Amino acid sequence: MANIKDVAAKANVSVGTVSRVLAKNETVGKELRELVEATIRELNFRPNGVARGLRRSRTDMIGLVIPDITNPFFAELAKHVEAIASRAGLSVLLSITNDDPKIERAQIDSLLKSYPTGLIVVPTQYGASKGWSSDVATVAVDRRCAGFPLISVNHYRGAGLAAVHLMSLGHERIAYIAGSVDAPVAGERRAGFLNTLASAGARCEVVEGHFDYASGETLGRLLLDRPAHERPTAIATASDQQAIGLLRAASDLELKVPDDVSIIGFDDIPLASLVTPRLTTISQPVEQIAARAVAATTGSDGVPLQDEFFEATLVVRGSTKQL
């Protein structure tokens, strides 16, 4: 593989000149520039990113730390982060923490060895992630993390949207399948849903589990396997995965959605529009979130020195109906 010296030698210029044409914005004479560019193509020269990184104490990479890539919401986030970073000439270093703070810590230490330009982290759900000392630009996404700026949807207001929707449909026997009490995000969504209901004088039964399919199914069975007059007419969940599990529970119990029970999820994962019936849900602007997160780490845009929240939107599909 040719290096910058080979190019310089072949073009009869100094390495400094080659470096300057690589940097594009420098002041190099037109003739020399063209000569160097031709030589670069001729030798098929690709600058060594590692050497560049060493010299600048910063590589063209951003670290992306997420709990679980098989979670459709995080997969979607990763997809957009990768696309946007890529367009900005940055590679993405992926770390998966499995929601384990120990692993998270190790992964971040490991990432830092590569001197990335920035770090985008969705911290583990439980137990405050302690901040790590580092001078790389860091943002938290979706969940709060130490003292780093947070970029996220407004979970509280998003859940409020779901409550309003259900009430507007005339439901009064409403239940909520929450995420774990220990998870702040679950807490916000739950509070947003319950407070909105409460301020309208409505009541709500709450059960609590995790943000996954299985939890939605188990808890759903608990809520639905009772006589019709004791059964909620509408159930909201803290995640689409729970809602999809809930759909399965309803189906097992031979209950029709939305005729026997209305269901509303949260996140709007791709699958939400493909299940039967199509899921009414609260949609997060994932791409915007990803864009802001990348911008924050590169400082390209107006860097957010502080938190930034996006509004969720209600997507009405087939799983909710007028009582």
Next chain:
Amino acid sequence: MANIKDVAAKANVSVGTVSRVLAKNETVGKELRELVEATIRELNFRPNGVARGLRRSRTDMIGLVIPDITNPFFAELAKHVEAIASRAGLSVLLSITNDDPKIERAQIDSLLKSYPTGLIVVPTQYGASKGWSSDVATVAVDRRCAGFPLISVNHYRGAGLAAVHLMSLGHERIAYIAGSVDAPVAGERRAGFLNTLASAGARCEVVEGHFDYASGETLGRLLLDRPAHERPTAIATASDQQAIGLLRAASDLELKVPDDVSIIGFDDIPLASLVTPRLTTISQPVEQIAARAVAATTGSDGVPLQDEFFEATLVVRGSTKQL
């Protein structure tokens, strides 16, 4: 941030000695080793991976190139690759090609700038990816790519398993929802299914689409929206996503699965066991594939100089039944 020189100075040894204790396998006196280790902890020294990478012309990273991270199968693959690589002290650089050869090419060129230890690539589905010149250890996963060793499930035999299962259940009016003709993997699965059927004298109607939910739904409707005596009693699909779309089509047409029609998928994505009814499918040993792929790039194991195939297994759940 402290560097190796700081450690050497503080411990009153040479940088060479520090480097040797970092490398672990070197010959360093016990006392010195312990002194250096203590100093490292004391200064919270973390070796600079970039400098190390420059010196060795190889970083502790592997590149993972996949078409789409929101595809549950690839997400699963990424998860295992990350976990295994991580255990081996390797970070993973993630690239998403969106199944576009142009992007794939650009992404790989970009990855190579980081001088990764290895490259694991699931090439784009259509159009042969031309090989790229490079001395980094490269393996193709799931789909063939240029002259690189391929690590994959045996698609042909896996699909054969599905055919045998359906026949053993007494089905004779069988249909197959295939992937795109242009995609070699789709071709193998289709051939495996059809040939197995044919060699038993069974016939099969084939429709063709893509490996996604929407395709399964559309094509499913085509197959199922007809009088009972013209309708297939069993349908196999080239992917679980198609099968799940098909489930939705059946439900829309008020057809019961598996009573009115048996359905079998391929891949065994996590969702397969959560839909209603739970999906009978062909399971890929994703973790084994990931493990071999990582091993191949690190040369840790007996490096496969040639292709390596794993057998798929039949997972019988609730979506197929005796005719």
Next chain:
DNA sequence: CTGTTAGCGCTTTCAA
């Protein structure tokens, strides 16, 4: 067993 030292390929002063 330990110290010294020459780079890895690049960017970035500093001079000319």
Next chain:
DNA sequence: TTGAAAGCGCTAACAG
């Protein structure tokens, strides 16, 4: 506008 040269932090000879 261009060239020369000093490292970035580390590893791997080579010497002792």
